[in-house]
Amino acid sequence: MTANVLVVDDDLEIRRLMGRYLDEHGFRVFLAGNRRECEDKLASERIDIAILDVLLPDGSGLDLCRMLQTRSPHIPVILLTALKEEVDRIIGLELGADDYMSKPFSPRELLARMRAVLRRTQDGGQRHDERLLYRFAQFRADPATREVADDAGRPVPLTGAEFRLLLAFLERPGRVLSRDQLLDLTQGGQASVFDRSVDVLVSRLRRKFREAGNDAVFKTVRNGGYQFTLRVERQAAER
Numbered sequence: 001m002t003a004n005v006l007v008v009d010d011d012l013e014i015r016r017l018m019g020r021y022l023d024e025h026g027f028r029v030f031l032a033g034n035r036r037e038c039e040d041k042l043a044s045e046r047i048d049i050a051i052l053d054v055l056l057p058d059g060s061g062l063d064l065c066r067m068l069q070t071r072s073p074h075i076p077v078i079l080l081t082a083l084k085e086e087v088d089r090i091i092g093l094e095l096g097a098d099d100y101m102s103k104p105f106s107p108r109e110l111l112a113r114m115r116a117v118l119r120r121t122q123d124g125g126q127r128h129d130e131r132l133l134y135r136f137a138q139f140r141a142d143p144a145t146r147e148v149a150d151d152a153g154r155p156v157p158l159t160g161a162e163f164r165l166l167l168a169f170l171e172r173p174g175r176v177l178s179r180d181q182l183l184d185l186t187q188g189g190q191a192s193v194f195d196r197s198v199d200v201l202v203s204r205l206r207r208k209f210r211e212a213g214n215d216a217v218f219k220t221v222r223n224g225g226y227q228f229t230l231r232v233e234r235q236a237a238e239r
Contacts (some may be wrong), residue, residue, distance in 0.1 A: 003118060006041050008032045008061065009053040009080065021107045035059035047075055049114060054081035062095055069096035069159055073146055076117045076160060096159035120164065133237050134170040136230040137214050142237065143167055156212045165201045169228035178225035202226055
């Protein structure tokens with residue numbers, strides 16, 4: 001099935017170049033030059049992945065990312081920016097971005113990252129006829145919807161980046177995973193070796209599960225990485 005991509009950038013030439021390149025590689029492309037046009041496209045079209053410029057004339061791509069995480073968490077996001085500060089990249093990932101690229105960038109690299117993000121996010125990596133849930137302590141996680149809730153049905157709100165990191169642990173319970181392994185599992189090995197996003201995301205997950213009633217989810221292993229400490233069970237989702 002052809003994937004629909006929304007490209008949001010205030011530079012008309014960049015929009016056209018990206019649109020033409022992605023169209024040539026099998027995507028159905030929608031273009032927007034500002035936040036208002038982006039919201040119009042989101043309201044009228046089925047979007048499978050969004051490419052958002054951080055700096056827009058009527059707002060911020062970070063704000064759009066936050067909005068998408070709230071309204072349409074199933075739509076993965078790649079952020080584009082001319083800024084190179086690590087803090088901006090971490091903020092983007094905290095808000096739920098699935099990947100982050102600095103301008104100028106190669107269209108070929110963007111295409112590769114888009115395909116990697118879509119592989120990681122579509123249907124939680126599962127076919128509909130073998131959809132699984134993960135249970136741990138008083139929680140359950142659904143990879144298809146990227147939702148976590150406790151036994152009473154109270155949600156644990158996670159961004160896309162936070163859920164991907166949690167899923168990496170749920171699929172490998174008890175294993176000590178290094179930062180490099182976690183970067184490779186959650187970001188396709190595209191992040192910088194100096195990327196602190198794993199530490200930031202683990203800290204945020206710890207806080208959210210502590211607030212939800214469990215303070216013993218992750219263990220820090222010195223010179224090793226992190227370990228998920230709870231017992232994990234897989235079960236078929238109800239149809």
